[in-house]
Amino acid sequence: MILGQRIRLWALERFDVSQNYHWANDPELIYLTGMNPNPKSLVDIERWFDNVCNNNNQRMFTIKTQDGEYLGNIEIGDIDWRVGRGEIGLLVGERRFWNQGYGSEAIELMVNFAFEELRLHRIEARVLTHNTRAQRVFEKCGFVREGILRGSHFVAGKHLDVVVYSLLGTDERPQTQAAAATLLETETEAAPA
Ligand SMILES: CC(C)(COP(=O)(O)OP(=O)(O)OC[C@H]1O[C@@H](n2cnc3c(N)ncnc32)[C@H](O)[C@@H]1OP(=O)(O)O)[C@@H](O)C(=O)NCCC(=O)NCCS
Structure with a gap:
């Protein structure tokens, strides 16, 4: 688990799947992220969960408040280990x-994890205009705008x-909320009773 000031990043667990079913079918979230717009079933989301767990070129974490409220997900995907990019x-x-x-806090925590633990050299982000x-x-977190595809x-x-x-x-990056964050050993959240 990665501890921030107001949030924690946890490993994605099977009990998180149902929340993702709602987000993956939300039209506004689809519009903002560019996610696949096809209606998705629970089986699709379970398959997605299995793929995430089995993909060594991806690290996905859930974003939860200190009280355990589940806000969302953050990931580094498409990792090229030789080049050191994701x-x-x-x-x-x-x-x-x-x-x-x-x-912003989730990005800062993930960026620190990617550079310091995964030893990546470059992190990219793609955002719809x-x-x-x-x-x-992303700009607030120090990312440089490179251009438009x-x-x-x-x-x-x-x-x-x-x-x-x-x-x-090697870029300068602002250290705000996450500066005080401590990187703890990865541990998994206890399953609800
Ligand atoms: C985009 C997203 C990750 C940002 O997380 P967040 O917690 O809302 O963002 P923060 O509160 O850290 O920062 C939001 C900043 O954007 C600014 N902002 C809010 N609405 C804005 C808008 N329509 N246009 C430009 N800036 C805007 C805020 O003022 C704030 O900047 P500031 O701190 O300088 O005032 C989150 O809103 C989200 O997941 N949205 C839906 C899905 C999505 O868009 N995902 C990203 C896909 S690339």
């Missing part, structure tokens, strides 16, 4: 937690532009 993505699925700094909040969050995504019948960001391990 792509960060996150979702704060519970709207009442938006705009309160939780997303209409998702200005996500762009602000024109028409490289397809959502709701339209090809969309994607903004590419990167952060190198």
Whole structure:
């Protein structure tokens, strides 16, 4: 578990699956993230869970408050271990937690983990141009805007532009909430009774 000031990052557990079923079928979250828009069943989400657990080129964690409330997920995917690069993505699925700094804190914790524990050198982020909040969050966390991939995504019948960001391990990065975070040994959350 990775301990932040207001949040903790936990390993994804099977008991987290049902919450992901709701987020994966939420039209606004699909629009903002560019997730696959097909209606998804619980079986699809369980398959997704199995894939996450078996993919060594991905690290996905749940974002929970100190009290254990489940807000969303954060991941580094598509890891190329030889080059030392990976792509960060996150979702704060519970709207009442938006705009309160939780997303920024989760990014800072994940970035520290990726550079210090996974020994990555470069983290990329891809954000749809209409998702200005996500762009602000990556910029706030020190990511550098590299350019636009024109028409490289397809959502709701339209090809969309994607903004590419990167952060190198050698870049200056702001240390705010997560600066006080302690990286603890990975442990798993106890299953609910
Ligand atoms: C994007 C997301 C991860 C950000 O997390 P968050 O906890 O809401 O973000 P934070 O509170 O840390 O920061 C939000 C920042 O964006 C700003 N903001 C809010 N709405 C905005 C908008 N429409 N346009 C630009 N900036 C906006 C806030 O003012 C704040 O910046 P500030 O600290 O300088 O004031 C979260 O809102 C989310 O998951 N949204 C839905 C899914 C999604 O978009 N995922 C990202 C896919 S790339």
